[in-house]
Amino acid sequence: MLAHLMVTSSILHWDVIGQIFTYPTVLAGLGRTMGLTVLAMVIGIVGGILLAVMRLSKNPVLSGVAWIYIWVFRGTPVLVQLFFWNFLGALVPTVGLGIPFGPTFVTWNYNDLVGLFTAATLALGLNEAAYMAEIVRAGILSVDEGQTEAAHSLGLTQPQTLRRIVLPQAMRVIIPPAGNETISMLKTTSLVSAIALEDLTRAGQDIASRTFYEIPALVAVSLWYLLLTSILSVGQYYVERYYARGANRALPDTPWQKVRRNVFSVKRAGGAA
Template identity: 65%
Template sequence: MTAPNHTRIQAVRLRHTGRWCAAAVLIFLLVFLLQGWSANPRMRWATVGDYLFASVVLEGLGTTLMLTVLAMAIGIVGGVVLAVMRMSANPILANLGWLYVWVFRGTPLLVQLLFWYFLSAVVPKIGLGIPWGSTFVEFETNVLITQLTAAVLGLGLHEAAYMAEIVRAGITSVDEGQTEAAQTLGMTRRQTLRRIVLPQALRIIIPPTGNQSISMLKTTSLVFAIAVPELLTSIQGIYSRNFQQVPLLTVACLWYLVATSVLNVGQYYLERRFKRGASRDLPPTPVQRLRAALAAKQESPS
């Protein structure tokens, strides 16, 4: 009986010629476009540098961030309430939740902003009291709903309609057996939702909520229609005087990119935190990878 002939197999690495050619072409086009854009004298980069940290621009950026935080807070809280209403066994609550989502998702955000801004034209006074009876407290609508208030209401209530569907999708993703098990243990519907369902649904809810937050940051630029001095409105006020539209819009784009990058980092670590219960081995963070690379470089012999 002859011994088997063991031959060593030599693995040949795939070359992926087409992939490298496509990458080279894309890199060339990117460098060409960036070089042409940066070397264009009409870009007036000196103007960009002069206004990048101007006080009026930074104040507008602060207003943009404030609008984003307030609108998302209203949107998240309202979205949770609306999602629970839509999933309620009470048909009145379920239909009211559906009606809200239908109205606020079906009309443009700009129209809603203008509606809140011009509300005083049809409702000059807002009061608290007995319906069809005496009024205890009364306010002028123009005093109560300012430009900033109209912006927050328009953005927040519009966002609540979208967050309601995101939260509802997260809740329905949790297995019904978990709810049944909680009810057999004597938990109420509210306790089951707060302790069992929502903590698990957050893994589904957080990624699209992060995307909505980034979208909201950019959507705040629509409040220029009601003259709220956010970032884009401040930029428009500057270039309406010096007629340097493109350099000033470049300033706005740079600050939007910085703000969205910060939100991206926050979303990354928040998603990572809520994945700990679903994944045993989480991939290392960029900081951990950098530390590992530096440690390996120090341990390697020179």
């Protein structure tokens, strides 16, 4: 019934959906959505690794600062953080470089320095860093302590041990939730429409408000999100397969290998019959 409704409904206007799908403002919004996703995840992954290492540090100052950061950013909604970074200019009109509580050498107006795109990137990236920190920390803790002790016995320093021994093994635990976070980030970027940034969702809303084709605009935007999440899911599968090399004797089949195996098995069964 759902498939029949999608095909026969006069409300959907599939010809209009096709036009909206490739409309210039939608494509421009798609580019901003993809850019936000990439930049936010880069900030989130780098920040998450640093915060995870700080959380695991024996230095109480480092671990305490990391804990407070994660507590604040995980404890407040992303939408609130978007509004905060967008309107922070009311609290901090100028941003400068200088000596704390001393002279300032150069200053910028906050609103000129932090535009809508930058505010959205900061909000999404810094929020993601708090979640990635816990994912990375779980991955590091999953590696047996004997690996670290063996690396130290060979003369490796703590940073070398983390980079060459611990993190490569922790990636098997980190990649699945990190892939989910990337897919979630792609969809979370739709919140930036609340601060009037022309992303994919905002572009669809603008078209709907001008043409009154609300449902076709929503369907066109949803198709883009489905396409992008499908591509990310395939990429996540291959990354997981790559890091599974050291844990499994035989790597799992790729989707194409599964299709070939099933097709050949059906042909052999048909020939035998």
